[in-house]
Amino acid sequence: xxxxxxxxxxxxxxxxxxxxxxxxxxxxxxxxxxxxxxxxxxxxxxxxxxxxxxxxxxxxxxxxxxxxxxxxxxxxxxxxxxxxxxxxxxxxxxxxxxxxxxxxxxxxxxxxxxxxxxxxxxxxxxxxxxxxxxxxxxxxxxxxxxxxxxxxxxxxxxxxxxxxxxxxxxxxxxxxxxxxxxxxxxxxxxxxxxxxxxxxxxxxxxxxxxxxxxxxxxxxxxxxxxxxxxxxxxxxxxxxxxxxxxxxxxxxxxxxxxxxxxxxxxxxxxxxxxxxxxxxxxxxxxxxxxxxxxxxxxxxxxxxxxxxxxxxxxxx
Amino acid sequence: xxxxxxxxxxxxxxxxxxxxxxxxxxxxxxxxxxxxxxxxxxxxxxxxxx
Numbered sequence: 155x156x157x158x159x160x161x162x163x164x165x166x167x168x169x170x171x172x173x174x175x176x177x178x179x180x181x182x183x184x185x186x187x188x189x190x191x192x193x194x195x196x197x198x199x200x201x202x203x204x205x206x207x208x209x210x211x212x213x214x215x216x217x218x219x220x221x222x223x224x225x226x227x228x229x230x231x232x233x234x235x236x237x238x239x240x241x242x243x244x245x246x247x248x249x250x251x252x253x254x255x256x257x258x259x260x261x262x263x264x265x266x267x268x269x270x271x272x273x274x275x276x277x278x279x280x281x282x283x284x285x286x287x288x289x290x291x292x293x294x295x296x297x298x299x300x301x302x303x304x305x306x307x308x309x310x311x312x313x314x315x316x317x318x319x320x321x322x323x324x325x326x327x328x329x330x331x332x333x334x335x336x337x338x339x340x341x342x343x344x345x346x347x348x349x350x351x352x353x354x355x356x357x358x359x360x361x362x363x364x365x366x367x368x369x370x371x372x373x374x375x376x377x378x379x380x381x382x383x384x385x386x387x388x389x390x391x392x393x394x395x396x397x398x399x400x401x402x403x404x405x406x407x408x409x410x411x412x413x414x415x416x417x418x419x420x421x422x423x424x425x426x427x428x429x430x431x432x433x434x435x436x437x438x439x440x441x442x443x444x445x446x447x448x449x450x451x452x453x454x455x456x457x458x459x460x461x462x463x464x465x466x467x468x469x470x
Numbered sequence: 471x472x473x474x475x476x477x478x479x480x481x482x483x484x485x486x487x488x489x490x491x492x493x494x495x496x497x498x499x500x501x502x503x504x505x506x507x508x509x510x511x512x513x514x515x516x517x518x519x520x
Contacts, residue, residue, distance in 0.1 A: 169482045170486075171481055174489050207506055208507065266500075270500075270503070274504070
């Protein structure tokens, strides 16, 4: 990190006033918390046992890798972050951290997280982590985000990898179960972000980011939200149908999926030119709860299943 | 001889200190992690003949 900057041709120095907190903000802690949570679910749901310390190291590496891609995203997107109210106060656009510092920080953490995961856990999970960082930074941030309204459909894959990473860290392989967990997040991403884009349409428009509402219109966006929700709801139940979650999870996921579709239907029925966008805001809020609840249910399901198995072994 | 180094303001000094502490903690954690995992995984390094 360059801490003193010499202005060309003048004897003027700029000394960094960035605190550790500013660098932690570069890691996008909120996004990181969801990544950590879904990776833990993937790791715990995987068959077999893994040393608890190795498991903690794996989750730590995945968290740092996710944070690194967040820092690289903030480095590249500083120009559009500066014009959007939601992101204008981030460390780079606000001037607290220089772009070069954010870039170095992101690259060093990416390298360290992948290398540590490979050396201490296994190289398959390290390869998936490296691919996830590449996908988020290069494919989504540098390419898709500014060029197509389908940006978050394809880019959503980057956010869907963490449970697969957790699974690979525990087993050294990729099972159908981890692909299902991937699919849930992958299909959840479009309705979640398009609901946000509906009521933040002007922000994205001002920044020149081609989101679906400001390229194809609100009507198309509302149709697409409903379509994705109708596909997401049954996929949410798939862990039970494929036999790696209990019937209790299946019922819970079915109810949550039905509520999701209900909220999406509310967005579908929204009138053209609705300024308040209440249904879109409700769907956005519920979508966060939905994903958290489904993964929490899988986690509880696995833990309860293990306890019952231990109990029955004890009785025998 | 007069010191011609850069004089830091209080804010810059505090910011540098917080960054230094964070780097120290991160490096310390990394050392502990590698040390513990070496013992967990065992292998040639831990079990080599003395």
